Amino acid sequence: MDHLRIEKKLPRVAVFDFTGCEGCELQLANKEETLGAFLSAIDVVHFREVSSAEGDDYDVALVDGAISRPDEVERLKAIRQQAKVLVAMGSCACFGGVNRLKNAYDLQEANREVYGDCPKETMPTQAVKHFVAVDLEVPGCPVNKDEIERVVQHLVWDLPLCTFAYPVCLQCKQRFTVCRFDMGELCLGPITRAGCNAPCPAGGLGCWGCRGPAKNPNYQEFFALVKEKGFTERELHDRLGFFGGFEDLL
Ligand code: SF4
Ligand code: SF4
Ligand code: SF4
Numbered sequence: 001m002d003h004l005r006i007e008k009k010l011p012r013v014a015v016f017d018f019t020g021c022e023g024c025e026l027q028l029a030n031k032e033e034t035l036g037a038f039l040s041a042i043d044v045v046h047f048r049e050v051s052s053a054e055g056d057d058y059d060v061a062l063v064d065g066a067i068s069r070p071d072e073v074e075r076l077k078a079i080r081q082q083a084k085v086l087v088a089m090g091s092c093a094c095f096g097g098v099n100r101l102k103n104a105y106d107l108q109e110a111n112r113e114v115y116g117d118c119p120k121e122t123m124p125t126q127a128v129k130h131f132v133a134v135d136l137e138v139p140g141c142p143v144n145k146d147e148i149e150r151v152v153q154h155l156v157w158d159l160p161l162c163t164f165a166y167p168v169c170l171q172c173k174q175r176f177t178v179c180r181f182d183m184g185e186l187c188l189g190p191i192t193r194a195g196c197n198a199p200c201p202a203g204g205l206g207c208w209g210c211r212g213p214a215k216n217p218n219y220q221e222f223f224a225l226v227k228e229k230g231f232t233e234r235e236l237h238d239r240l241g242f243f244g245g246f247e248d249l250l
Contacts, residue, residue, distance in 0.1 A: 011156050014046035014058035015089075016079055018065030018072050019099050019125060023142040024090035025049045025064050031145045038149055041156055059084045060155055062148075066092040066099045068125040080132035085155055088128045089148065091141040091210045095244030098141070099125040127244065136161075141210035141243060144195055164194040165215035168207050172198035180206040186231050186239055191217035191246075212245025219249070 015025055029035065029050045045055030061083035067073055080086055091097040102110070103124045111119040128134055138151055154161035168189035172179075180187040180201050187206030189198065193214040200207050226236050240246040 010041065010043040011060060012045045012055070012058040013042045013060045013062065013152070014055070014079075014083070015044070015049070015062045015064065016046070016075075017048065018063065018076065018093070018128075019068040020065030020090065020092035020097060022049055022064060024092070024140075027142045027145045028062075028148060034145075034149060038152070042152060056082065058082060060152075061086045062089045063087065063093050063128055064089050066096045066125045067128060067131055068099055068102070068123060069121050070123060071121065073131050076128065076131055085135045086128075086132065087136045087138060087151060087155075088134045089138050090143045091139050091212070091243045091245065093128045094137045094139045095212060095247065096125045096127050097210075097243055100241070100244045139193070139211045139245060140196060144197075147195055166194050167214040167217065168192045168194050168196065168198050168201075168211070170194055171196070172201045175202050177201045181225070181229055184229075186226065186229075186235060188239060188246075190225070191219060191222050206239075208239060208242050209245055210243045212243070 015028065017025060025047070026049065028038075028047075031038075042060075044051055045053055045058050047053065061079050063076070063079065063086060067076060088094045092099055096103075107122050107124065111122060129137070136151060138147055140147070150159075150161060153159045171194045172189055175198055177198060180189075185206045187201060188209035189201060189207040191214060192207050192209045193211040196211060198207070223236070237250065241250050
């Protein structure tokens with residue numbers, strides 16, 4: 001007898017890239033131990049980096065990258081119209097990311113200098129949320145694959161989504177890392193949202209705040225600490241402005 005079979009309808013997920021290095025997309029594809037389970041829970045209809053599928057019928061849009069050209073604005077708006085849920089994935093999409101560094105320059109002049117008589121269309125880099133409604137933001141440069149999986153589980157099976165309220169320092173201490181301040185370096189760990197497992201301090205670098213602010217950060221105490229340790233306002237300003245998550249403070 002033929003098996004009776006009811007077709008399982010998987011949520012259709014599309015991944016789109018804008019201005020960025022596409023490292024966040026790579027994160028989705030490079031964790032082999034969970035990749036099979038992850039891909040079997042969703043129907044990937046568009047994911048240029050790893051698939052030739054180019055479907056335009058999707059429920060969830062994962063958007064990687066910042067917006068830095070007029071044509072990107074139009075494409076993003078069309079994606080928003082189609083998607084039931086739009087997730088900003090990574091610091092570029094959430095805050096503008098490292099691409100924001102170009103905003104410090106006169107873009108017309110830079111365009112002329114680089115492209116001469118063939119200028120390219122450009123505009124100041126901004127986060128996705130400045131152009132369309134964003135349902136969820138998953139910061140990080142790159143995003144943490146575990147976190148993206150939890151987001152997809154939340155969207156697909158309605159599992160509760162817990163986000164990290166505490167700062168990077170807590171995870172840093174759990175790893176018994178020597179504090180970068182004690183090594184004479186600046187670190188944004190006390191005010192930055194955890195979830196990355198503090199790889200930068202463990203690797204010998206202060207945190208650059210790629211995950212944006214923790215919940216209710218104590219800025220006053222942090223600024224006092226930075227001053228006490230002898231760092232200049234300029235140093236702090238440059239660090240806070242690097243990924244864009246602390247834009248409101250600048
Ligand atoms: S957030 Fe970082 S890893 Fe992700 S696309 Fe931007 S630059 Fe690349
Ligand atoms: S190195 Fe940075 S993240 Fe780690 S404890 Fe010190 S201030 Fe916090
Ligand atoms: S330690 Fe800071 S800069 Fe490094 S990954 Fe974590 S939040 Fe990002």
